[in-house]
Amino acid sequence: AQKITQTQPGMxxxxxxxxxxxxxxxxxxxxxxxxxxxxxSSGEMIFLIYQGSYDQQNATEGRYSLNFQKARKxxxxxxxxxxxxxxxxxxxxxxxxxxxxxAFGKGNQVVVxx
Amino acid sequence: xxGVMQNPRHLVRRRGxxxxxRCSPMKGHSHVYWYRQLPxxxxxxxxxxxxxxxxxxxxxxxxxxxxxxxxxxxxxxxxQQVVRGxxxxxxxxSSLTGKNTEAFFGQGTRLTVV
Numbered sequence: 654a655q656k657i658t659q660t661q662p663g664m665x666x667x668x669x670x671x672x673x674x675x676x677x678x679x680x681x682x683x684x685x686x687x688x689x690x691x692x693x694s695s696g697e698m699i700f701l702i703y704q705g706s707y708d709q710q711n712a713t714e715g716r717y718s719l720n721f722q723k724a725r726k727x728x729x730x731x732x733x734x735x736x737x738x739x740x741x742x743x744x745x746x747x748x749x750x751x752x753x754x755x756a757f758g759k760g761n762q763v764v765v766x767x
Numbered sequence: 768x769x770g771v772m773q774n775p776r777h778l779v780r781r782r783g784x785x786x787x788x789r790c791s792p793m794k795g796h797s798h799v800y801w802y803r804q805l806p807x808x809x810x811x812x813x814x815x816x817x818x819x820x821x822x823x824x825x826x827x828x829x830x831x832x833x834x835x836x837x838x839x840x841x842x843x844x845x846x847q848q849v850v851r852g853x854x855x856x857x858x859x860x861s862s863l864t865g866k867n868t869e870a871f872f873g874q875g876t877r878l879t880v881v
Contacts (some may be wrong), residue, residue, distance in 0.1 A: 657809070659809075690872075695874075696856065696874060696875050696877070697872065697873075697874040697875065698810070698858060698860075698872035698875070699872075700871070700872070744809050744810070746809075746810075753798075753800070753815045753822065753823060754800070754812035754815065754823065754825075754826065755800075755802075755810070755812065755870070756812070757802075757809030757810045757811070758809050759807070759808055759809050760808075760809055
């Protein structure tokens with residue numbers, strides 16, 4: 654079974670600054686994928702970034718980058734140059750190879766202030 | 768190409784009534800996943816279907832809940848005799864292949880049981 658842990662309390666971030674959201678995971682599967690999703694107050698789930706467990710480089714997508722430390726089983730999301738529209742809940746998730754379900758953490762609340 | 772469409776967006780049911788949640792996957796997608804999000808929680812996997820077949824229902828409650836994905840028409844998540852604890856957001860995701868890597872989420876149906 655996979656387990657995702659997100660324990661940070663809600664965060665206030667100054668506009669234009671960077672913010673790091675922590676995510677640790679636990680799995681016995683050798684091959685897996687890690688995901689981050691954004692859920693704004695309107696409720697939809699928006700895919701942000703994906704990291705495969707065998708990927709040699711950390712994933713990046715625009716202002717989003719994933720700090721993947723396999724030995725520590727962590728997959729922290731870094732949002733650079735925060736914008737007001739980044740205010741949302743952020744969920745870390747993982748999927749083991751050969752398994753079609755995503756396991757989600759409880760989320761991190763981010764509020765960007767001007 | 769329209770995204771994953773869920774309806775209704777909001778549904779209110781009295782205890783004991785039936786709730787029917789619909790999900791139309793993205794065009795060409797034959798794999799559908801249902802997740803439930805309780806307040807202040809991440810999403811929890813419920814069921815994975817491929818046209819006319821239930822592939823994995825390990826996350827579905829044993830009673831009152833059922834899901835189908837007929838050859839024609841949307842996928843339906845059906846909850847019979849709803850109770851207050853069923854109040855949650857229900858998300859549908861679809862993918863072209865049987866891998867969650869490419870799964871796209873709908874906007875969710877928020878069920879409130881009164």
